[in-house]
Amino acid sequence: MLDFHAHVLPGADHGSDGLRTSLRQLKLAEQAGIDVIIATTHFYPQSDEFGSFCRKRQLAYEELLDKYQGPIRILAGAEVHMCVGLDHLEGLEALCVPGTRVMLCELPFRGLPGGMTETFERLMDGGIVPVLAHVDRYDPTVINNLFGMGLLGQLNAEPLSRRFHRRRLLPWIDGGSIVALGSDIHGTEIGYSQYLKAVDFLGPRAGTIEARTRELLRDVL
């Protein structure tokens, strides 16, 4: 199985405070049957300097790969907090899943600012494939509008692991807009328990979503 959204690089963001935590996270992922993790380190364009973000992420990635002996393939991506004009950032490809043009994008929580849909349009015109992170968290009307523009989405395991309201997410899956499932793991407390519950609830749909993810990442998987 594939985890498209995870914070597991040591010290790269608040998902892991260091190597011990990261190795524990990977052990939990192994036990859950995960074989590919996209390590989506938070990137906040408003406060992070792009070059130092990339260097810090690379160092954390190398530190982890140096010590991790297990079977999981880890790719160092990013969870990009969206801002208007992001498309002007030079070297934007470094925020995509390596070897692809697929970018995990986190929407602002207080609605879409003016100019955001145009930013997405320009990103897509430039060949970037934005995948909206944890679309379950936002106003469904906003998300439906973005899906209508051709944007794709990722679901977190957490809402799918809960008994109530999770069925409301199924039309997005069945409509083809959801292309990835993520643990959004931070720390080790929850681990992959929600992910496994989500997969159990989804049944064959989990395989459908994973097939879409592997198709998106076909150049590197």
Ligand SMILES: [Fe+2]
């Ligand atoms: Fe996240």
